[in-house]
Amino acid sequence: MDEGSVSPKAVAVEGQGLWKEFSTKKWVGAKRQVTRSYALKGVDLAVQRREILGILGPNGSGKSTLIRLMATLLIPDQGWLKVFGLDVIRDRQRVRRLINRVSVEASFFKKLTARENLAYAAGLYGVSNAKAQVEATRILASLGLQRDKLEVPLETLSRGQQQKIAIARALLTSPTLMLLDEPTTGLDPTSRRDVQEFVLNVRREHDSTMVLCTHDMAEAERLCDRIAIIHEGRIIAVGTPADLIASYASGGGLEDAFFHITGLDQERLRAEAEGDG
Amino acid sequence: MSPAGRELHALWSVVRRNFHLVRRYLGWELVFLFYNVINTLTIALIAFALPPADRDRTIIYLTIGALLWNFLSILFQEVASSVSWERWEGTIEYSFMAPIHRLTYLAGVCMYAVLYGVLRTIVILVAVALFFHIHLARADWLGAAMILAGSSLPFIGLGLIGAVLPLLSTERGAQATQVIQGVILLVSGIYYPISVLPGWIRWMSHLSPATYTLEAARRAILNGEGPLHLLPLTIKLFLSGLILVPLGLAVFQLAEHWAMRNGTLKRSG
Ligand SMILES: Nc1ncnc2c1ncn2[C@@H]1O[C@H](COP(=O)(O)OP(=O)(O)OP(=O)(O)O)[C@@H](O)[C@H]1O
Ligand SMILES: [Mg+2]
Numbered sequence: 227m228d229e230g231s232v233s234p235k236a237v238a239v240e241g242q243g244l245w246k247e248f249s250t251k252k253w254v255g256a257k258r259q260v261t262r263s264y265a266l267k268g269v270d271l272a273v274q275r276r277e278i279l280g281i282l283g284p285n286g287s288g289k290s291t292l293i294r295l296m297a298t299l300l301i302p303d304q305g306w307l308k309v310f311g312l313d314v315i316r317d318r319q320r321v322r323r324l325i326n327r328v329s330v331e332a333s334f335f336k337k338l339t340a341r342e343n344l345a346y347a348a349g350l351y352g353v354s355n356a357k358a359q360v361e362a363t364r365i366l367a368s369l370g371l372q373r374d375k376l377e378v379p380l381e382t383l384s385r386g387q388q389q390k391i392a393i394a395r396a397l398l399t400s401p402t403l404m405l406l407d408e409p410t411t412g413l414d415p416t417s418r419r420d421v422q423e424f425v426l427n428v429r430r431e432h433d434s435t436m437v438l439c440t441h442d443m444a445e446a447e448r449l450c451d452r453i454a455i456i457h458e459g460r461i462i463a464v465g466t467p468a469d470l471i472a473s474y475a476s477g478g479g480l481e482d483a484f485f486h487i488t489g490l491d492q493e494r495l496r497a498e499a500e501g502d503g
Numbered sequence: 504m505s506p507a508g509r510e511l512h513a514l515w516s517v518v519r520r521n522f523h524l525v526r527r528y529l530g531w532e533l534v535f536l537f538y539n540v541i542n543t544l545t546i547a548l549i550a551f552a553l554p555p556a557d558r559d560r561t562i563i564y565l566t567i568g569a570l571l572w573n574f575l576s577i578l579f580q581e582v583a584s585s586v587s588w589e590r591w592e593g594t595i596e597y598s599f600m601a602p603i604h605r606l607t608y609l610a611g612v613c614m615y616a617v618l619y620g621v622l623r624t625i626v627i628l629v630a631v632a633l634f635f636h637i638h639l640a641r642a643d644w645l646g647a648a649m650i651l652a653g654s655s656l657p658f659i660g661l662g663l664i665g666a667v668l669p670l671l672s673t674e675r676g677a678q679a680t681q682v683i684q685g686v687i688l689l690v691s692g693i694y695y696p697i698s699v700l701p702g703w704i705r706w707m708s709h710l711s712p713a714t715y716t717l718e719a720a721r722r723a724i725l726n727g728e729g730p731l732h733l734l735p736l737t738i739k740l741f742l743s744g745l746i747l748v749p750l751g752l753a754v755f756q757l758a759e760h761w762a763m764r765n766g767t768l769k770r771s772g
Contacts, residue, residue, distance in 0.1 A: 297600055337528065345516065345520075350602070352504050379527065
């Protein structure tokens, strides 16, 4: 079997009982202090093939940690995780052929031009450079980025422009599973639209599955087939946007449902009450 | 693309990426090169404080030390700082998530280091030769080249072990590689015979591959000893490389695994 192909029946992502704890060390005077905190506390999840799963959650709730587990960049303390039936630890190399990630911070060599960065990416993923450059130019045109921006050091581009290049770079490798960690954060409304259209297009044209972390409720509602809400390392609700709204905020919107599910509305009410008293 | 072709393609793209970076930092490259040339010249000029009879030999003795140290420290530094550099740029997760063998990535870094080190050393060599008009009629260049090739391996191995440290601890790791480099500089007899070192550190000289490299290079260039004479030393160097490179790779992979468990791969929380 070609190592790039996947079994058609496999679920795209499946994981159970995922725990991840981090410890940070720091020196307080002459004493070394170790603080431990859980980023994930027993997460189970399943993403169907060709599905776009949204992950919503407050800052520090464990979204990026979960994405990193899928991206083979972190090893869980407990539990297992499979991408198209392949274990992310044991079959790491084969999983890597199937995935790509766009992270919040566009990770580039900032002194190099977009073309040079893309050449590096193409090399790592076994795509010919000539093909990669043509493809990237096409993708970036559809995202509304002018050609000449590809020839200057990336540090001279705005965050949104860099983010578009990051998206193009990920798509070049035709990933079967695309991990998008806040891909539209920092983009202007038009660019955000462009990227969202593009994501929907990619899903239509290619056979790809996506996991999308976002803080933008409208984006989640527009793009995602299902949404998982994560809070303090636990997934506390999963469903289609319509289901979530119906169950938790009838008459309201996704944002109301989000506040309700995470208990943030209660906290806010309490804070307001305390503020008054 | 065949799997092997894919890995080669990836290896080349790592080398190319680094040369692109050199091109972008060209101003700094020229400044460092200028400093290196001056540094080598000033060290060789020390010989002019000696009686004329010893002068030529000492110039060459010191120049060999300066050139080799220059080459070996580039090798060590480029390999050892590859991880901290990518972490600083914020590309480390991208590079490490790529579907290539870690060996390929590291081989790319090492190959770049060797090419870059050779290029810079040649520039300095030419500058020194023009400045001093030294006579190297006795030198056996084949022997010298053999030594250089033999010594690259153990230095790459040391570099790989050094590269691991920033994976374990962001800042302290990078600091530790500097300390290691300093100790190698002290004990390897770069500008003096190791016999001048105090007894309590001299034992370290025998552990440093640079000690053997320098000894052999001086025998080739100053005494004109040919490849045949130098073979035992070259084999020693080569064997130490055969131990250090796989050891470095194994340690690297262990450290990467550790970093993936502890979340130290990326720069910030
Ligand atoms: N490498 C790391 N080392 C130490 N702690 C970490 C590390 N990565 C994450 N954490 C901690 O784990 C928790 C979850 O972090 P994570 O980055 O997954 O949150 P997030 O949901 O992506 O937040 P945001 O919305 O701000 O992006 C946080 O408390 C964070 O401080
Ligand atoms: Mg995050």
